[in-house]
Amino acid sequence: MSAPVDPVAGLTGPDGSPAHTPALSRRLSAFMYEGVLLFGVLMISGLIYAGLTQMKHALQGALGFQVFLFLVLGLYFVWFWTHGGQTVAMKAWHIRLVDTEGRAVTWQRASLRYVLSWLWFVPALVSMRSLGFHSGAAFFGALFAGVVTYALLTRLHPQRQFWHDAVCGTRLVTWRHPPRQRPSKP
Template identity: 60%
Template sequence: MTAPAPDALQTPSLPRRLACMLYEGVLLFGVLMLAGLLYSTLTQQRHALQGQHGMQAFLFVVLGLYFIGFWVYGGQTVAMKAWHIRLVDAQGRPVTPKRALCRYLASWLWFLPALIAAWLARLQSSATIFGLLVVGALAYALLALLQPRRQYWHDHLCGTQLVISRPQPRKKR
């Protein structure tokens, strides 16, 4: 299969990508709840703060496996399928595991500045930290408007792009 010309690949609108991200968050809630239950059962965790850093590391790996797996094998997570968005490399080909790992790690740029600011300011309020994360994520999303193809910065960094991917029409019998 030959890759389409990069000019033929259309970037989904920013509101569409943000809606997909919101839907992804809803789906990931269930994934992370099950992963957290598995971790706490296997480690016999009795208190939420007991083994907190181990749980965070475990969930980071689970998220990585989720995203990298879907991106490499099909180019779409469940939410991306629903919103007809696909991840491809800069030439329009499927992403490699190495490129998918790069994108997963770089995608934390959505949240890293806000988390560092919360840590430096020694913020304790969950509501304040959540607000800071929302503002930081929206600011990061708006930075895509500065890119010529309106891609996110972590996609530019990793040589990937999000494109519209309409399903093939079904053949009538």
């Protein structure tokens, strides 16, 4: 897809080289990998919630369950973003979240980014509701179209950042640790 844009002004990676915005294809790959990891996180969280609330049916207390899962996801992302700037998927794809000055993200900024990152899904969910679609295929089709459309909006940003990052004062950068030096043999 797109090659990394010019170095992000003033930001450097751990090896002192200029920090670049990761290619959109890498960011979307990390996004997909994150989805696979979050499936496990949400399954375990759902099991815990069902056990604690004696939930017998998936639709029983659905709003409370949805709020709980929203908070679990928020805790997951905010904790990782404020403790090293990388979730597990971001580490695998060498992507790090920093503020516009290249510093670690505060919990307030990470929390705002989490809430605004739901912009990925809002257009798809609103169109599903307004068009009256209820099938699984329609849901995933609308979700896919909404995510691709939102991702392509990075083309309108000067540093190719997502719009929720622009609003929050954060940015994604390529973050590769320098190779470890092997001790020399005497």
